[in-house]
Amino acid sequence: MRPRALVYGDVDLNLIDGSAIWAQGMVQALARAGCAVTLVLKAPVRTGRLVDPLRALPNVTVRSPHAEGLVATDQGMHPRTAATVLARIDAAGPHDLVVVRGRRLAGRLAHTDLAGRLWTYLTDVPQSAEGFTGQVRGELNRVADASRLLLCQTEELRGFLESAVPAAAGKSVLFPPVVVLPDGLEPRSEGAPEDRTLRMVYTGKFAPRWNTLEMTRLPALLGRRGVDAELHMVGDKVHDDPEDPGYAPRMRAALEGSPGVVWHGGHPRAEAMRLTAAGDVGVSWRHPSMDASLELSTKILECGALNVPVVLNRTPMHERLLGADYPLFAATEDDVVDALTLVGKSPDAYALAARRCRDAAADYTLDAAAERLTRSLAAAFPEPDRRVLRAGGRKLRVGVASHDLKFFTRLLEYFDSRPDMEVRVDHWSALRAHDPERGQELIDWADVIICEWCGPNALWYAERKRPGQRLVVRLHRFELYADWPKRLNIDAVDQVICVSPHYADLTRQLTGWPHDKVTVVPNWVDDADLDRPKLPGAEHHLGFIGVAPSRKRLDLALDVLERLRRDDPRFTLFVKTKLPWEYWWIWQKKEEREHYEEAFRRIRRSPLLAGAVVFDDYGRDVAAWLRRVGFVLSTSDDESFHLAPAEGMASGAVPALLPWPGADTIYDTRWIHDGTDAMADAIAATVAEGRWDTERRLAQSQVRNAYALNEVCRRWTDLLAAEATDAAPAGPAAATA
Template sequence: MKGTTVRPRALVYGDVDLNMIDGSAIWAQGMVQALARAGCEVTLVLKAAVRTGRLVDPLRALPGVTVRSPHAERLVDGSRAMAPKRAAAVLARIDAEAPHDLVVVRGRDLAAKLAAGPLSGRLWTYLTDVPQSATELTTADRADLRRIADASRILLCQTEELRGFLEGAVPATAGKSVPFPPVVVLPDGLEPRAPGTPDGRALRLVYTGKFAPRWNTYEMTSLPRQLAVRGVDAELHMVGDKIHDDPADPAFATRMRTALESGEGVIWHGGHARAEAMRLTAACDIGLSWRHPDMDASLELSTKVLECGALGVPVVLNRTPMHERLLGADYPLFAATEDDVLDALTLIGKNPDVLTLAADRCRSAAADFTLDAAADRLRAYLTRAFPEPSEQVLAVRGRRLRVGVAGHDLKFFTRLLDYLRSRSDMEIRVDHWPALKAHDEQRSQDLVDWADVVICEWCGPNALWYAEHKRPGQRLVVRLHRFELYAPWPKQLDIDAVDQVICVSPHYTDLTREITGWPAGKVVTIPNWVDDAQLDRPKLPGAEHHLGMIGIAPSRKRLDLGLDVVEELRRDDPRFTLFVKSKLPWEYWWIWQKDDERAHYEKVFRRIRRSKVLSGGVVFDSYGRDVASWLRRIGFVLSTSDDESFHLAPAEGMASGAVPALLPWPGAETIYDDRWIHETPQAMAASISATVSENRWETDRTLARTQVRNAYALDEVCRQWTDLLSGHSQTTPSPSRS
């Protein structure tokens, strides 16, 4: 996307046949509509030759949407639907005609093929067909998903459950996974079902979609007959024409077709365009989405359930944690067995109020899955993926600003680097040093010869080298962390060759000026970034009683003081639990070789083992990149360190909707509001207890989230870096306080 007047060009392909109605075909329709509404020029490529236009024709009529049929264009031979390998080649060929900004794909096999081709880096991959549990996920699966994640700009996840599972199982997905739930679009002119119950007619049940064993579609055909035995007059409307051939049950297709054609009380409408299928659904009373228990662990959400809800048609479905969060634990139409289904339908037949309650719940749930909501979501992702160019940046010699980044460890710079690379007004090259003091000198010199601006991440040997070798007129920016401030390199740095030194907090900015004696105007503060969009996820039940610590090594992180806090709380309320996400100290050789460090942790772990109050109250979770998912269970994030330069953990907790709780390490008050800082562990525990018992947790966490967004949100910090690199930074940022 080159500017505000240029619409991003999206190429869309689903490994789905749009001649048949099922959830994946509806996904393709909804994705194209949402992208178009979000401002994209959309090209949809079809997997199969068009045999019926009932799903495709409405898309052809949309402004800004082009439908490409490789079969009709003779890009493929024969009439068979494209296999993933062939589809990957066709998509690359279509893209080569006029490259697209993003390539939205559905289908794991296809995405794996595209990951190794020219579309890598532009993929927005919609992941659904992945193993649904850790026991099912093989080593080959993990490697496959890692390659897909590495090649994808964004991973679109249908549910929070799937997103969290992927981030825990495949670390490469963390930071790229974003929610994109099913899209529910009511056709023009179709009104939802009027509230009320059948009056003098049969209860109308409806199912739309594919007919397959685990979807219990054959069992559904016996419901009218069994309900008649219970005195409930009912008929079952079945919409669809895709009957599954099941290798494990070769007779299923014949049995299913016979039941559709001759089952008592069964009316088979066959396949229809989606608008007509929804019209048939709206004319019925109850939708059926009751499935085999094997599917209860699914991390995906049925589009049909949401469509029924939007139409005012309540649904019989399995009780799962996901469905309980969607509809409430007391939703009256949960069913696990055929008898449960019959009981629920009998209850509706004899108690009309139940139907009204269930319809209201489904209608309210579906309101979060509209086309407008999907378009808003995509618009936010597009804005972040394709930042608008700056006139200030483009003013440099009438071309893109050339920015070099040099350093041995870029882990604290990753998202800033992603952002800079995404800008159409900047060109980025990286000089990655293999070690702190080791680099390819020719590569570094090439960067000097090329760049307008060089950013040295860490004020180490890299900064010394670039300060010595920079060109006249070339700008040099050095980012200094706590680690280097007390090392010898700042004293050796030619500060006259440096344009600006960046520190991440006001306290360390002051310390740097004091220790080095550098000109005050050269040392400025740009805070650490917090990816607030990634961290903002719904909390899990019970989070208000869960404390979290991220990183407990070395000993100055003071896990012992965190134990003081949770021990104090558990004396009155054993629901309080401390969750620790960290590598353990013996996993750091440079820590564990020190006698005083080992002694500290031996004492801490001995205390945990022996304390009756702490027993069961401290949980150690594995270190990993899935912090955002882990924080869903955390209501308070603790910072009990002796000292920190910034301490990102409380800020990440705030962005997740947790309340920060800090001890007064030096400089904490320059980063975080005084209300979150407590003089002692006992005072911290008292504040946490009062926050929960006085029902202030929701209010406090909302305030904390607002504060962190105002001061440290990724977009805000990226804006400050853009101003700095363009030479228009005017003020030293300061945290939002109230």
């Protein structure tokens, strides 16, 4: 059955601009990804040039609240009104996902029944510290909490959002602009414009920061250089600037009367792209205040798809897209004129620019967008498994009990997303603090109970579970050396889950539990979320996640760094962590304090370490942080699994481990080194011999095959499916729950 998608943007589809193009692309991509799509319009239809092509698509319904009498005004809907209308439309026939664009709108929908189904596309995010007020941060956190996914246009926006809004981490996925060429439209033919009028093209809105008024001077300025040129401008949305009331009249006058400017007015997108394809060069030169923008202009990509190179500002984002040596970067008016003059005088530069733009646009096709959405839809709406369903097709009732779900969150989300499972959580307020009435309700209801941590929660449920009810306990290193496993009624437990073969063996040895009751399901790694492009210089950056307690051995990581920097001062250690004094139970121990005091003293005093160790705040934005990291270190005395190297591998970094007990049962021995000197020498050789990219790709492939989130979820599904088959029917209390 097709997922039902409701789409709304704070977008007027009577006008051509980037947001209107977003709405078109989103609807088309969702439909191609297999959704039944309903697009709700913000404004009454005054021209069908953007809406009519969508009405013609199969599995797409376009609804106009104004035409249907759902809105009293003839103006575009305010976010408050839009939220009410969307809730009303959904109530008449609930949708599986609700794709919305606009921060204020999403903030209002966060308080409605649509919360949890929102796929929020965020672009209107303040991109400076001044604009990121407490009120804005709070609103964005509420939006993130209420959203199933946050769709981000660029990697830069995703990283910024995750660092500023903790709730966004793990929910942010890329949805770049979509470029769809109209049927029958061919890209511009190869070859530079020579011995004829140079045709420049701009499509979009006319606004001060878009430099559109300044663009109208370009034909005259080029004429002074002996270059015959025309500027073709497409669009009819002229910005009214409250700070400059005279802007709109001046802009219209320039469009109508500037020498060499041809104003085509507003057109359907297909016609606008045909006019672009007839041009020689696109102009996307903007005010310097927009250089820090985290958004990518759709116009640049459209030009690229049409084989039309673009003059645009040099920014880190544009350099990543087109290369630092792209020949048509420009900052000032003189730069723009120089670049446009180059177009006619250097066929090689023109060909290079066209090729770079064309290659860049290849990643932004409708097929690429549909593929991204297909992956997200598959994760959000897994197929049901007949093995999991109970008699009569009833969903399997899964209860989860824990005081701390930080290592279980994504599994819990996965169970909750499955159409064959129903999930309830008994959240203990502390390790030993529990509401027994809530626990009894879970016992009365659940077919299977999972205790995350083998602590007091496992003891409580093992003593009270119903006959035939399944009980699964997930055991970590923390509990193994406490007394809870010794007190656990193992006969009442159906399965004990350990995250590594070494700790499974150790658990059996220390507890004497039956061999077949202890099994291994590894920790998960969200490989899709972590797989992000590395930043320049990452091959010289070491990463270390979490320094406490002292058995994590920050001191050994410093040994590695010192040895590397003796020969190459580019190596730097980035440490993402809470500081040890933030853990009172660690800082109260004298030996722990002494360990860290010595490490920090050494960092200050060592000539090789001073300025080479960067401490970053602990937070959920690990995926964004790992973009700068080329090697992830694991120098611990012991670990049950140690997720950091696996996360590093998924991000495209090379793992480097010391041989703590059991490391070779989790990671390939090629990544395990006998000591800090051997580790440093291996890192140096990997970089010096040009093997870093090959090694990191191998590591990434290994972690995907073994610990990818979907693989670990599949193993949990298999485990619960087997138990569902073996389990006795739920008791009377469950049957009536």
